[in-house]
Amino acid sequence: MLEALQLPFIQRALIAGLLVGGLASYLGVLVVQRRLSFLGDGLAHAAFAGVAIGLFLHEEPLWIAIPFAVGVSLAITWVRERSNLGDDTAIGIFFAVSVALGVLFMSMRQGFAPDAVAYLFGSILTVTQVDLWVMGSIALVVALMAPLWRNWAYATFDRELALADRQPVLLHDYLLSALIALVVVASVKVVGIVLIAAFIVIPAATARLLTQTFASMTLLSVAIGVVSVIPGLVASYIFDVPTGSAIVLVQALLFALALAVRR
Amino acid sequence: MTAPPVQLDNFSVRFGEFQALDRVTLEVPQGAFVAILGPNGAGKSTLLKALLGIASGILRDAPTSVSGSVKVFGNTPQNVKAGWVGYVPQVKSFDRSFPALSLEVVVSGLRRSWPFIVTLQERKKAEAMLEQVGALQLANRRLGRLSGGELQRVYLARSLIREPKLLLLDEPATGVDAVGEADLYRHLETYQRQSGATVMMITHDWEAAQHHASAVLLINRRVIEYGLPADVMCPNCLAQAFGHVGHSHGLVSGRR
Numbered sequence: 001m002l003e004a005l006q007l008p009f010i011q012r013a014l015i016a017g018l019l020v021g022g023l024a025s026y027l028g029v030l031v032v033q034r035r036l037s038f039l040g041d042g043l044a045h046a047a048f049a050g051v052a053i054g055l056f057l058h059e060e061p062l063w064i065a066i067p068f069a070v071g072v073s074l075a076i077t078w079v080r081e082r083s084n085l086g087d088d089t090a091i092g093i094f095f096a097v098s099v100a101l102g103v104l105f106m107s108m109r110q111g112f113a114p115d116a117v118a119y120l121f122g123s124i125l126t127v128t129q130v131d132l133w134v135m136g137s138i139a140l141v142v143a144l145m146a147p148l149w150r151n152w153a154y155a156t157f158d159r160e161l162a163l164a165d166r167q168p169v170l171l172h173d174y175l176l177s178a179l180i181a182l183v184v185v186a187s188v189k190v191v192g193i194v195l196i197a198a199f200i201v202i203p204a205a206t207a208r209l210l211t212q213t214f215a216s217m218t219l220l221s222v223a224i225g226v227v228s229v230i231p232g233l234v235a236s237y238i239f240d241v242p243t244g245s246a247i248v249l250v251q252a253l254l255f256a257l258a259l260a261v262r263r
Numbered sequence: 264m265t266a267p268p269v270q271l272d273n274f275s276v277r278f279g280e281f282q283a284l285d286r287v288t289l290e291v292p293q294g295a296f297v298a299i300l301g302p303n304g305a306g307k308s309t310l311l312k313a314l315l316g317i318a319s320g321i322l323r324d325a326p327t328s329v330s331g332s333v334k335v336f337g338n339t340p341q342n343v344k345a346g347w348v349g350y351v352p353q354v355k356s357f358d359r360s361f362p363a364l365s366l367e368v369v370v371s372g373l374r375r376s377w378p379f380i381v382t383l384q385e386r387k388k389a390e391a392m393l394e395q396v397g398a399l400q401l402a403n404r405r406l407g408r409l410s411g412g413e414l415q416r417v418y419l420a421r422s423l424i425r426e427p428k429l430l431l432l433d434e435p436a437t438g439v440d441a442v443g444e445a446d447l448y449r450h451l452e453t454y455q456r457q458s459g460a461t462v463m464m465i466t467h468d469w470e471a472a473q474h475h476a477s478a479v480l481l482i483n484r485r486v487i488e489y490g491l492p493a494d495v496m497c498p499n500c501l502a503q504a505f506g507h508v509g510h511s512h513g514l515v516s517g518r519r
Contacts, residue, residue: 033358033360033361033362149377149379150374150376150377150378150379151376151377153376153377153379154371154375154376154377156358156361156377157358157361157363157368157371157377158352158358160317160352161350161352161371163315163317164315164316164317164348164350164352165375165376166316166341166345166375167375167376208362211362212362212364212405213362213363213364213367214361214362214363214367214377215378215379215380216362217362218379
């Protein structure tokens with residue numbers, strides 16, 4: 001395994017996994033605590049539609065998937081803010097539309113699409129230098145917005161108090177949605193559209209079981225998100241199984257342990 | 264001359280077809296302890312939210328139209344100096360699954376954002392405030408595990424930590440037992456007396472209004488009556504506001 005670390009594609013896979021694991025689990029605490037777990041799935045399928053359009057147009061799928069997923073995310077937030085439909089319904093509508101668009105554009109593409117399969121189930125070993133730059137840039141954006149954690153956390157705790165204290169809650173909601181969409185798209189190649197939601201939800205849910213404060217929940221979630229990538233990657237290398245599945249199963253194991261030991 | 268803490272002039276709020284407040288005109292002087300009484304849907308919470316400057320965000324699926332003026336210390340609510348207005352929301356608005364310690368909730372009132380790390384200075388200040396409302400032992404307890412009365416003390420400490428000049432409370436005694444309720448009013452009265460702050464409290468407890476408030480605002484979308492408790496809590500006024508007199512309370516004053 002140590003020799004494998006000398007290989008550039010393994011190095012890229014490790015960096016990508018750690019970045020995505022950290023980013024998804026960081027924003028995951030807000031997603032889980034706001035009861036928006038379905039949002040990860042909804043945005044993953046928006047990313048799928050974006051990828052399908054990109055493949056159809058013979059463009060780099062990420063360049064289409066990023067604005068498409070961000071647009072869908074903002075639209076979901078807009079519907080949530082403007083109606084009493086409920087978060088799951090708002091997300092469900094865009095989820096369905098995205099899948100319909102994805103399937104439509106995939107079917108319009110000539111012949112078999114192995115690259116589409118890679119996006120659906122993840123292909124961490126094919127992460128390119130460009131992918132890493134995209135993930136790194138998104139990580140930088142998330143890091144620059146780290147001071148907003150205290151505002152997001154406050155509105156998550158009690159939206160009314162945050163509003164009463166002059167927080168621009170609506171603007172922060174849109175920013176958070178856009179960031180989640182960016183992270184989802186960044187995760188597509190590592191974990192695959194099908195499993196992205198797990199990357200967002202499981203570390204945060206595990207941390208939620210073991211912590212007493214939102215700050216410690218955030219730190220533990222990120223730690224789980226990052227650390228679970230390594231055994232997942234090793235298992236994937238040794239047993240020749242899909243990396244995304246291996247990482248998610250490691251996270252699920254940690255969740256089960258947390259459930260067993262929680263006070 | 265200092266502007267009064269609360270001044271509403273022909274203030275109306277409409278959510279779609281629903282008139283929540285109708286041409287409310289009201290002036291509350293500094294140092295008053297006002298109990299706000301009225302039936303469900305009378306616009307009591309909307310009134311407090313208007314004073315906080317967040318009335319337009321109450322309903323998501325109906326356009327909100329606001330007319331007239333609302334002034335807090337002579338300014339629009341959005342421009343009142345930070346910390347001058349304290350707010351204790353209804354307990355039911357809080358997500359009990361949120362992982363938080365009581366101390367963090369109090370510090371959030373100080374910072375007006377959620378603390379990632381609580382500094383030593385903030386801890387001392389928050390503990391002093393918790394002690395003031397008899398809740399120091401709750402400092403490191405998880406919020407989700409507190410009883411209604413304990414929770415209300417924590418929220419009260421949170422709202423008082425910046426020593427507000429105007430304190431707004433939305434049904435603070437809901438879910439609180441009789442002893443906790445008595446404690447709550449005692450703490451409110453003590454703070455009001457020592458600081459000279461103005462307190463406006465929504466309550467369904469007529470007895471509390473009569474015993475603790477210096478003025479009662481009887482409201483049912485419009486102001487029915489505003490004045491001394493003994494004057495306002497007369498059968499006619501209560502009947503106008505509630506559609507019944509509430510004999511079971513045995514609290515109505517002698518005025519007809």
